[in-house]
Amino acid sequence: MASTAAADGVSDAETGKKSKKTKNQVDESELLTVPDGWKEPSFSRDDNPRGLLEESSFATLFPKYREAYLKECWPLVEKALGESSIKASLDLIEGSITVCTTKKTFDPYAIVRARDLIKLLARSVPFEQAVRILQDDMACDIIKIGTLVRNRERFVKRRQRLIGPKGSTLKALELLTNCYVMVQGNTVSALGPYNGLKEVRKVVMDTMKNIHPIYNIKTLMIKRELSKDPDLRMQSWERFLPNFRHKNLSKRKAPKKKSVKKEYTPFPPQPPESKVDKELATGEFFLRESVKRRKKMEEIKVKQAEALTKKQEERNKAFIPPKEKPLIRKTVKAPTEAKLDIEALKEKVKKAKTKKLGAPPVNPAPPTSSTTNKKKKNKSKG
Numbered sequence: 001m002a003s004t005a006a007a008d009g010v011s012d013a014e015t016g017k018k019s020k021k022t023k024n025q026v027d028e029s030e031l032l033t034v035p036d037g038w039k040e041p042s043f044s045r046d047d048n049p050r051g052l053l054e055e056s057s058f059a060t061l062f063p064k065y066r067e068a069y070l071k072e073c074w075p076l077v078e079k080a081l082g083e084s085s086i087k088a089s090l091d092l093i094e095g096s097i098t099v100c101t102t103k104k105t106f107d108p109y110a111i112v113r114a115r116d117l118i119k120l121l122a123r124s125v126p127f128e129q130a131v132r133i134l135q136d137d138m139a140c141d142i143i144k145i146g147t148l149v150r151n152r153e154r155f156v157k158r159r160q161r162l163i164g165p166k167g168s169t170l171k172a173l174e175l176l177t178n179c180y181v182m183v184q185g186n187t188v189s190a191l192g193p194y195n196g197l198k199e200v201r202k203v204v205m206d207t208m209k210n211i212h213p214i215y216n217i218k219t220l221m222i223k224r225e226l227s228k229d230p231d232l233r234m235q236s237w238e239r240f241l242p243n244f245r246h247k248n249l250s251k252r253k254a255p256k257k258k259s260v261k262k263e264y265t266p267f268p269p270q271p272p273e274s275k276v277d278k279e280l281a282t283g284e285f286f287l288r289e290s291v292k293r294r295k296k297m298e299e300i301k302v303k304q305a306e307a308l309t310k311k312q313e314e315r316n317k318a319f320i321p322p323k324e325k326p327l328i329r330k331t332v333k334a335p336t337e338a339k340l341d342i343e344a345l346k347e348k349v350k351k352a353k354t355k356k357l358g359a360p361p362v363n364p365a366p367p368t369s370s371t372t373n374k375k376k377k378n379k380s381k382g
Contacts, residue, residue: 146186
């Protein structure tokens with residue numbers, strides 16, 4: 001009896017552990033998923049009625065070409081930041097924008113949003129788009145791409161590839177990620193939800209690494225369709241996503257002129273011999289000037305004589321007759337006298353006479369009188 005009770009106790013304990021595990025697993029899965037239509041409650045003055053203890057500020061520089069646009073839209077910027085009780089100042093002499101909190105500011109995160117707003121305005125993002133950063137569900141990402149590619153020409157090509165023909169690639173990326181993307185100079189400014197910003201950064205970085213953006217856009221399109229199906233939410237999507245393999249290009253052609261590297265020697269090459277060294281080696285250095293001159297004159301005369309003989313040979317080439325080919329006489333053999341068979345020829349002639357052929361007779365008959373009369377009549381009529 002005791003053994004059975006102990007066994008029952010062990011089984012109850014095991015079942016209890018299993019039930020706890022399953023409950024924990026269910027709780028974790030529920031925590032990972034966000035319910036549809038859920039929205040984070042907005043931060044109001046009632047949440048922080050006493051305001052902030054200290055003043056905090058941020059400043060950023062802007063390029064000279066943005067000065068005219070910032071002058072125009074500055075009243076709108078001040079009005080938008082004034083709703084969250086943040087003070088903004090534009091310094092055209094230094095070329096900087098500053099934002100700082102006031103005593104009325106109640107939202108501690110508002111200054112961070114104001115900092116992002118002035119950063120976007122400095123990076124050529126229009127005010128209508130940059131103002132969206134002040135919303136709770138919006139974020140921004142400024143991706144620096146200037147140092148990712150060393151060669152300037154390659155950098156410009158890859159940046160243009162990201163934009164696409166007439167901005168089509170950038171427009172497709174914006175539609176798939178629900179983000180606003182602005183490519184300007186050495187940076188890419190993106191504004192939108194957090195999930196979309198993550199995808200935009202991946203596409204931009206891959207494009208700068210020489211991976212065409214169309215591959216990432218295709219995967220985003222497939223993911224968008226898969227997210228609509230509620231059954232596939234908790235499943236892995238790897239089987240549906242395309243796997244683009246890197247194609248190995250054909251091997252580089254070997255150059256025609258191959259430079260052969262010489263063996264490394266730590267000693268420097270031997271310096272060339274000077275005129276004095278050569279004269280010392282031959283013994284000319286110790287001769288008199290008159291002897292040296294005579295030697296030079298003799299060398300010059302020898303060279304002149306060689307040149308004259310060469311020229312004379314070239315002139316005489318024209319008078320040398322060409323070599324004729326020897327005539328080869330053909331020996332014609334006399335034809336052998338064939339023995340004629342006279343009797344056989346006689347028989348052939350006899351046979352030919354007996355055969356009636358279409359040839360006219362040897363003595364033709366004289367024309368009749370009727371035919372001659374007809375001819376005369378025809379002549380008289382004519």
